[in-house]
Amino acid sequence: MTTDAMLRAIPAKRWMYVIPVAAFMYMLAYLDRNNVSVILPYMDGALALSNADKGMVGGIFFVGYVFLQIPAAVLAQRWSARKTVVLLMIAWGLAAILSGLVQSKTQFYAARFVLGLFEGGVWPAVLILLASWFPLRERARANALWMACLPLSSILMAPLSGWMLDHASWRWVLVLQGVPPLLWAVVWWFAVADRPAQARWISRAEADHLERSIAADEAAKPAARGGSYLDAVKQRSVLVLIGVYFFWITGFYGFSLWLPSVIKELTHDGSATEVGLLTALPFTIALAVMIANAGWSDRTGKRRQAVALPLLVAIAALLLGQAVDGPYARMALLCVTAAAVYAPYGPFWAIPGQLLRFEVVAVALGLINALGNLGGFAGPYLVGWLTDATGSSVTGFTVLAAFLAVAVALVTIGLRPKEQATRRTTVEAAEEV
Template identity: 85%
Template sequence: MTDLMPQSAPAAAPAKRWVYVIPVAAVMYMLAYLDRNNVSVILPYMHGDLELSNADKGLVGGFFFIGYVFLQIPAAILAQRWSARKTVLLLMVAWGLAAALSGLVQTKSQFYAARFVLGFFEGGVWPAVLILLASWFPLRERARANALWMACLPLSSVLMAPLSGWMLDHAGWRWVLVLQGLPPLVWAVVWWFAVADRPAQARWISRAEADHLERSIAADEAAKPSAGSGSYRDAVRQKPVLVLIGVYFFWITGFYGFNLWLPSVIKELTHDGSSTEVGLLTAIPFTVALAVMIANAVWSDRTGRRRRAVAVPLVVGIAALLLGQAVDGALPRMVLLCLTAAAVYAPYGPFWAIPGELLRFEVVAVAMGLINALGNLGGFAGPYLVGWLTDTTGSSVTGFAVLAAFLAVAVALVAFGLRPSTQPVRRPAGQATEGVS
């Protein structure tokens, strides 16, 4: 076992959670992320189809996130009160069909609409899975659990950017969208039979093991401060929740602004190389991001320093984005692209462990849905800003400088808006106490 799976955990805490729950959820969301981000590989090779300017291409990426807002809170509530397993299943089938049908569009407006619908159905998956993981992993393991699941984000790009590039060399962009929309329909069957909402409902662990996990999670809940009357309004009116929304918005603006335009930058570095070559090179920054993302989550769980695990990588990302616009040469720019990718992915595990430390389970679903919904509007702002500024100035330098400024605001909000938690989370003897420090 690696450090990702606690070696000193008691026998009653089954290690199967780490090799069973996480991979099934990770493959599911890897397919979602593929259907969301394959457009970034496709856009440089549409060769005038649909007559898209750079600003239009930014809107293609951005309209997804307008639709993404609507089901965040409803899906979170359904996952909490009804079933995360069933909620994700329904959304998986719907987004798979929407992704496949997006390959049939004939006009720019239809492409925008298709991306909106895809975002609409995919939007509820993220908070629903976070609710699922909160029922399987105590707080002392939460950042690692989140990061291992969220590792599907860079891993999807590592695996699928080369695949999408290869498919583009052998078929049109429409076939890429259609064919990549089908796997979620197949994985929905695996999801239905493999996933359980809570340990007590799983067939692959004993009753004693399930009771141990649920007692550990109940102890975490009892140690949290009360959320007023326990209403959703009380949760979302708390200052840390509002700060987390701001942090996520400014971070995600930089994150998706970088992600959408990364293949275009690499295509420029290769002097208009083939789509297969660009896809393979695009996988390199995401490979680095995958390793750094998991390492940062492990460090965060060991030390409990959530704020540092979010802020420090973003500072590195700011520096790498700015330096990348100032240096010449393919190799130095590629190194800086790798640094930027690692920096914008690294905060995921620690960041999404913070709401569970601040709020009780009965209200954290809505809080996480709200953070994800409003924060992901940055996914509209970032790609569009880079595209519009590139059209306006004739260079991507200004666009990436603006992305760096957005990341700087996120860092400031973490540093000055989030204070260390006064309610440390219980940890096994010999480990550091954990709070939002």
């Protein structure tokens, strides 16, 4: 039986159990991270926040985000991804509730920092979990379906936040939206297993096949030089990926945080519900494009192109958006930009797993995510500061386009094509089993 026939014959329950539970968990994380983007335009002078201050509120989250990346990744690999995530979920839920109780600008900064601290370890821990459930040939699709929670969260939660703002204060919105992670932690504890062999719902045939496939993937990778974490992060490809992610995420969050404010301007100060509904439209398109791009990346193995081409489209759309005046044209370009900045997620996070063995990839994932996400501080703050300094958002969004251009250059020139080739494992190479 060929490998493809074997894959079709084995029930793929992991797609129905692991992905949805992880995706909903991270939807809640993304809600607690990004709900301020909908709330900030409607705080009506509360805490006396300037545009630069609002950028700081959005960006300081990512300063806290750095600190638990590598520790959580190592805990997930050496101890348990399941247990690591449930502890972080409870901690970030409490921090999110705290954000609604602040009484000063400084307290708001501190609460957002602590929220970022506890959410920071979740991303690499889940990537470690997925690496134990999905072979490389499925990795970009698995990553993209899990990461679809990012645009999906905005599709569902931006209108919800807008509706809640029309019926309650911004404080109550933050407090109430911090409760669901505490409840979902119970679901996560009983539904998720670290490895196929530990799951009660998976068939023995599927578990055995996954273990063989993942072992073959590991065997096909080059040995880690010296076998240490330090050797892994010294690799040129890891340093390039950090750079790519930083410049991409600077543009990504600089755009995402200020999107509701731009839409509010387009609607001539529409209601929070109206702005929330319109904010969901770009993310709906982004969801479809993100999954389609990941599927193309898995089929062709062209990881570099699946990252670089969408970012080129985002650059063009960001710049055009500053040159047109009509609200419909600007809204269309916002949709294109959103789709383009989300599209690289699945392919990008499939790259480290192709280059590094499992015993060292945890630290590499944590380091890439930690340092790269500092762009989440730089982007929102730059746009806010430049808007205050120039009286217009044009300069800020032009700078974001420049950051995306650097990301394109790094992924195109900095990563050699041979490093991105999808390696055939011994299982995939076999014509019969």
